[in-house]
Amino acid sequence: MTETHSKFKVFRQKVKVIIYGTDTVAGRLFDLILLGLILLSILLVMMETVKGFDLKYHSQIYFLEWVITVFFTIEYLLRIICIDKPIKYIFSFYGIIDFIAILPMYLSFFLMGANVFAVIRALRLLRLFKIINHPNFSHQSNQLKEALIASKGKIIIFIYFVLISTIIIGSVMYVVEGEKSGFTSIPMSIYWTIVTLTTVGYGDISPITPLGQIIASVAMILGYGIIAVPTGIVSAEIAKSSYKKHTKNNKIPCIRCGADNHNLKAKFCYNCGTELEQ
Numbered sequence: 001m002t003e004t005h006s007k008f009k010v011f012r013q014k015v016k017v018i019i020y021g022t023d024t025v026a027g028r029l030f031d032l033i034l035l036g037l038i039l040l041s042i043l044l045v046m047m048e049t050v051k052g053f054d055l056k057y058h059s060q061i062y063f064l065e066w067v068i069t070v071f072f073t074i075e076y077l078l079r080i081i082c083i084d085k086p087i088k089y090i091f092s093f094y095g096i097i098d099f100i101a102i103l104p105m106y107l108s109f110f111l112m113g114a115n116v117f118a119v120i121r122a123l124r125l126l127r128l129f130k131i132i133n134h135p136n137f138s139h140q141s142n143q144l145k146e147a148l149i150a151s152k153g154k155i156i157i158f159i160y161f162v163l164i165s166t167i168i169i170g171s172v173m174y175v176v177e178g179e180k181s182g183f184t185s186i187p188m189s190i191y192w193t194i195v196t197l198t199t200v201g202y203g204d205i206s207p208i209t210p211l212g213q214i215i216a217s218v219a220m221i222l223g224y225g226i227i228a229v230p231t232g233i234v235s236a237e238i239a240k241s242s243y244k245k246h247t248k249n250n251k252i253p254c255i256r257c258g259a260d261n262h263n264l265k266a267k268f269c270y271n272c273g274t275e276l277e278q
Contacts, residue, residue, distance in 0.1 A: 016082040147237035
């Protein structure tokens with residue numbers, strides 16, 4: 001019994017090194033194979049929707065999809081077995097993605113076409129950053145995550161403002177244009193407003209009255225501002241985070257060229273001469 005337990009423990013350790021280790025040959029090879037299979041599975045799902053290709057290679061595609069699904073299933077179970085806190089992994093971000101990635105083919109037994117949802121496996125490509133494990137990638141991803149969290153409140157308020165704006169503009173356009181221009185209801189008018197504000201412009205509905213065209217022009221101009229604001233909010237948080245980090249290390253970053261000025265009393269950047277923010 002003790003010998004069996006010891007063998008199982010050794011097995012768990014070896015599996016853990018291969019699956020979770022990125023600094024070993026076996027670990028990196030496993031990660032590369034995993035990424036290759038994820039890309040292949042996404043490609044197979046896409047090509048399956050091409051009728052001519054699917055008619056010719058349907059059986060081969062179906063077989064490969066099941067091979068990949070079985071591989072992912074075994075990998076998911078091994079991840080649970082080889083770690084000390086399996087519950088933590090199961091309910092983690094990557095654990096949920098790994099579980100969802102194996103569901104589509106099994107669901108296809110009960111729901112026709114469910115295997116198409118295998119494209120969700122594309123989310124598993126996020127593991128690439130963990131596999132590369134480069135300090136610069138880790139720093140940049142953490143900085144972006146912190147900036148998004150810090151700007152969460154501002155972005156929510158902004159989206160709330162945009163939502164109110166779309167309701168008001170849509171309602172006004174419904175009154176101004178009416179059914180003759182395709183604005184058959186307020187929800188349809190709100191749809192047109194969203195399409196216009198996002199500068200997509202499908203053209204399926206368009207104003208024909210002078211007043212409606214003026215309102216549409218204002219909505220289009222407002223749309224450019226709406227696109228720029230969230231970007232500015234996040235960029236400001238990233239710059240603030242970078243500034244705090246540099247000043248903590250007795251450096252003042254130049255907002256123009258990014259050079260680190262080690263003299264905190266310096267008024268101008270040594271590299272490009274831009275005035276420094278003190």
